[in-house]
Amino acid sequence: MTSKIVQTTTTIILPxxxxxxxxxxxxGHISPGGGFQGGMxxxxxxxxxxxxxxxxxxxxxxxxxxxxxxxxxxxxxxxxSITVLVWLxxxxxxxxxxxxxxxxxxxxxxGVALIxxxxxxxxxxxx
Amino acid sequence: MTxxxxxxxxxxxxxxxxxxxxxxxxxxxxxxxxxxxEMSLYYLDHxxxxxxxxxxxxxxxxxxxxxxxxxxxVLFATISGVMLILRRET
Numbered sequence: 676m677t678s679k680i681v682q683t684t685t686t687i688i689l690p691x692x693x694x695x696x697x698x699x700x701x702x703g704h705i706s707p708g709g710g711f712q713g714g715m716x717x718x719x720x721x722x723x724x725x726x727x728x729x730x731x732x733x734x735x736x737x738x739x740x741x742x743x744x745x746x747x748x749x750x751x752x753x754x755x756s757i758t759v760l761v762w763l764x765x766x767x768x769x770x771x772x773x774x775x776x777x778x779x780x781x782x783x784x785x786g787v788a789l790i791x792x793x794x795x796x797x798x799x800x801x802x
Numbered sequence: 803m804t805x806x807x808x809x810x811x812x813x814x815x816x817x818x819x820x821x822x823x824x825x826x827x828x829x830x831x832x833x834x835x836x837x838x839x840e841m842s843l844y845y846l847d848h849x850x851x852x853x854x855x856x857x858x859x860x861x862x863x864x865x866x867x868x869x870x871x872x873x874x875x876v877l878f879a880t881i882s883g884v885m886l887i888l889r890r891e892t
Contacts, residue, residue, distance in 0.1 A: 681875075695881060703856065703859050704853075704854040704855065704856055704859045704860075704863075705854075705855050706855075706856065707855060708856075709856070709858065709862065709863075710863075717815070719803055741885075744878065747874070747876070748874055748875065748878050751871065751874055752871070754850040755867065755871070755891045766868065766871070767869065768851060768852055768864055769850075770853050772826065772852060772853070772854050772860070772863045772864055775835070775863045775867070775870075776859065776863060779863075779870065782874060782877070783877065785882075786877050786878070786881045789884070789885070790880070790881060790884050791882055793884050793885060793888045793889075794888060796890070797888045798891075
């Protein structure tokens with residue numbers, strides 16, 4: 676299922692892909708981009724790894740991805756409610772925008788990678 | 803066979819473009835000043851409140867952060883559904 680060409684290309688292209696994804700996320704409030712876009716780029720990198728090196732070792736990482744996915748929601752709400760402590764409305768402006776960008780990026784990365792892995796590993800039930 | 807395929811593609815493209823034009827003109831004729839509305843000018847004028855240069859990020863995560871919260875919850879629900887339906891019986 677795996678091929679030498681895909682593995683070599685993945686090894687060469689992967690550092691740049693990860694760096695670009697992280698750049699798009701953490702510079703989301705300055706340059707074009709943001710959490711959703713950078714998260715999708717990182718999820719593309721995860722799909723490339725899964726395509727090149729097979730799905731055999733993936734179940735070890737899936738629990739971590741699920742934790743990131745579920746924890747992202749809680750972390751977003753938690754960071755948003757920090758502003759309540761200083762008597763401002765929920766999710767009000769306290770210059771928390773870059774932090775929210777990073778949280779959304781991690782969440783979208785974990786979520787889209789999980790959807791891809793689940794759909795790619797699915798097989799028809801034997802009857 | 804190939805002629806039929808090309809005809810199908812052409813028909814699909816024409817139908818899609820017609821639908822797009824209908825929807826676009828509906829919105830655009832209902833609100834002629836949708837491109838220069840008061841709301842978008844407010845966003846651009848008060849961009850310095852958020853300390854963000856990128857206007858899209860400022861709207862997504864500051865002016866309309868509740869929208870992003872809902873979007874995140876929708877993504878969470880989607881993944882829960884995918885994991886429920888496509889799980890392996892092992």
